[in-house]
Amino acid sequence: MQSAFFFDRDLSWLSFNGRVLEEAGNSHVPILERIKFLSIYSSNLDEFYRVRMPAVMALEKIHQKGADQQAAEAKTAILKEITTIINRQQERFGAIFTTEILPLLKEKGIHLVYNEPMPDSIKEEVSAYFYTHVMAFLQPVYLSISGIKFFPENNKLYLLTVIEGERGFNELVIINIPSDNLPRFYAVKADNKQYVVFLDDIIKDNLSAIFKHAVIKGCFSFKITRDAELDVEDDYEGDLARKIEDQLTKRDFGLATRLLHEPGIEDGHLQLLVMALKLQHASIIRGGCYHNLKDLGSFPVNEAGMSYDKWPAIRVKAGDGSLSLFEAIEKKDLLLHPPYQSYDLVLRFFNEAAVDPDVSEIYVTLYRIASDSRIGHALVSAARNGKKVSVLVELKARFDEANNIRWAKKMKAAGVKIIYSALSLKVHAKIALVKRKKEKRISCVGLLATGNMNESTARFYTDHILFTGHPEMLREMELLFIFLGHRKKAGNPGLINFNHILVAQFNLQERFLQMIDREITNARAGKEAAITIKMNNLEEKVLISKLYEASQAGVQIRLIVRSICCLKPGVPGLSEHITVKRIVDRYLEHGRIFVFHNNAATELYMGSADWMNRNIYRRIEVCFPVYDETIKDQMLQLLQLQLDDNGQAVAIDQHLNNVPLPKNGTLVYSQKAIYELLAKQQG
Structure with a gap:
């Protein structure tokens, strides 16, 4: 499809960072939080110059040397636009800091x-x-x-x-x-x-x-x-x-x-x-x-009233408290929503695995491990306690390489089997599997998440973590860990038959395309058809093009995309049935959620995969279905609050602008509403 139908990924990212900057200019945000948003904007821009600008400059030079004059001019124009946007944002940064932040600080002494x-x-x-x-x-x-x-x-x-x-x-x-x-x-x-x-x-x-x-x-x-x-x-x-x-x-x-x-x-x-x-x-x-x-x-400075009100993490019980966590998971799936809810259940999952005499094997992927990780310490203890522990440590997690290497060495010295992914293939999946043997019966429990197993980032990244005892899903996870242990490229997508989990390099893109096609078929048959997706980044053109096709067939598509979005919404004849929202608030939106109406038999998936070229073609990602109806209903409630957000959310229009939403009627701040809903449900 023509490039005119897609936003440039770098311009889209700058649009997101501009939204972060505007939160620093939001007079309703406490002053120290506004200062933090300035810090985040600055840090993001530094990373852009370290990671993206070299690629943009290299592409421009390649096209300048090549025969394609039109492509060369397009890349030169993009580079100029990037420079113009950054200069404009830097001026806005200076204005916010000098004319708003400094006077407000002086008012506070x-x-x-x-x-x-x-x-x-x-x-x-x-x-x-x-x-x-x-x-x-x-x-x-x-x-x-x-x-x-x-x-x-x-x-x-x-x-x-x-x-x-x-x-x-x-x-x-x-x-x-x-x-x-x-x-x-x-x-x-x-x-x-x-x-x-x-x-x-x-x-x-x-x-x-x-x-x-x-x-x-x-x-x-x-x-x-x-x-x-x-x-x-x-x-x-x-x-x-x-x-x-x-x-x-x-x-x-x-x-x-x-x-x-x-x-x-x-x-x-x-x-x-x-x-x-x-x-x-x-x-x-x-x-x-x-x-x-x-x-x-x-x-x-840390004066009272200058930061957000505290939202203490909600403690979540596993079952009625009479069972171990693993026994509770075997009886019923659990879903955790950090940072609204306490991360303690995740730590307990690994701590129990380390000392439970029935646990024989532990498998886990670690993409960004905390610097003083309680999970890492539990895995070291598990190995020393005689468990067979296999950990895939992703050494190529940008800017976390040194810390990941340090932990890999520490765990290896304790007897943990350390696996590194094939060099050209990052493992970005967030999964763990525990095998238990009791009275000659082997059972498994698993953890599948949208975010890293990192108790530090869990304090400010919104994610969703499923604890499950679903036998077929866990068997597929075990097959994936066996595959990863061989440190090979995916090669043949039919190598492993995944029916439940979606795994990039195997069936993830294909299954998502099939589910979109199903909505297209339903729409053309006059049935209600809808897709709701929340992710961090949306770039991959095959999947975007399929969403365009679905829009043209009449499928109602609602997207929540925090950062890069290359899809152009609201374009007549192309994407008029697609809306895109962006939410920037006290927590970093990080969960990936995929909902397909499926003629009222709703299917809901979550997982680690954004729809980026790197996630689809160069990583091992895992998305997982939510089968428990109670959990599914709760997730749909949380997602609806984000779709209703008109306090912190903005719409992305067909010109890549962050457009404030109408403030008519009830104001909905989704993060606050989610916290209050989960607190009420927890009692």
Whole structure:
């Protein structure tokens, strides 16, 4: 299908990050939460420059060198539009921060020193902090000294200082801002106020202690963003963990994609910096006075009434309390909804498996494991307690590689069988299987989730976790674990016959297409036909095209897509029966839910798979059916609250705009409504 029928994935992602930025500008959000949204926006943009910009720039160069002039012009236009959008968003960021956030902080008696002289009342204390804590980490680099080898690392902060030395000419000196070693902000109380000072300004205000015999002509902050891609061959056969560890040491020294600098640097000095640091191929971007504002996430203030009201996680019981968790699961499926509900049941699942004498085998996939994972500790204990424990650790989970490798080594040393996926195939499935042997009978219980088995992210990612004793589904999970243990590519989709779970590389795309086709058939027969899907990202064109076909047949399609959405909704003759909503609120929407009306015999699936090219074609994903009618009804209730959301949700229109929804009638804030509903149901 023509590219005109699809949004560009990078422009769509920028639209999502723009929605995050607007939440920072939402006057109804508590001020410290608004600051966190600024931090999230900044962190997201840094990742965009590390991950997506290298790909966009490479594609543009490929098309420029090729014969397809039209494709080359299209890629150049996309790159220009990306730059325009980011510049516009950065201006909005600055306006929110300076004209809204800073005045609101001052009203609360909090003075963030921002691009202004250091107040006299705190100068002495700030200077003392500089001499006793900061100075030890400073490493000035004079660019004029020949033979100096200096390589600015990825997203580290630096100051370009212009000094006039004793010989009367200007020199350029780079000074590191040691925000890896020290907090980015320093809090001081004086004049009945709470002052907060950037580490950057502490250094700037004490430059005379570094350059005692020089005149300081200017000082400007900058940072460099580098390509984050790891270079590991698809057919690499050696020690994969060691190979990725070697690559991680090089990641911060990758190709520079962006030089972001404070305004005011003379053109000649900027060019000297670019030449000295070999940044000729990077985007040179004039930013604000401060960079890495993702550090706002650690803003050192926590006053009452400046954050969201607390929603204590709802504790969920397993059965009547007289049974073990596994016995309760064997009797009836359970469904958990973190962070609204406590993650304790997941921890209990692995803890019981580690010590239950009836448990003989444990299988689990780990994509992003918490740094101090209770699940990891339970698996170590299980192995030491004589259980057969097999763990697939995904070493290629971007930005979590080092932590995953650390845990893989720890578990392996304890006797856990560690499996790494085939290099060209990530395992993104979130599943666990426990086999129990009692009185010569083997039974299984399983855990299937939409999100990682990570108790840290479970505090702010909305996910759904199914505990089940369904024999056929668990047998299929066991077959998948056996397959993964051989570290082979999927190859033949008919290799394993999955009838219940949907597995990418085997039957996932095919089954989703079949279920959409069934709705098309029903619509053409005059029957009610509808599809409701919630996911993080929607990009894959085969599935999008099938949704277009369903819309043209009259199927009513409601989508909730948090981030990338390449489908254009509401286009006459193409997608007029498709609506798309986006929800950004206190929690990160992360669950994937797929509902097919099926002529009133509703089918509901959940799982790990977004409809992205990578998920469909280059990963092992698992989506699973919900068979228990009580659980299904509850999920449909929760989903309906999100479809009804007109407080935090926006509609994505056919021009990729985030359009606020009408506030007529009752205002529905779905996350709050879901929490209240689950609390009421729990009693």
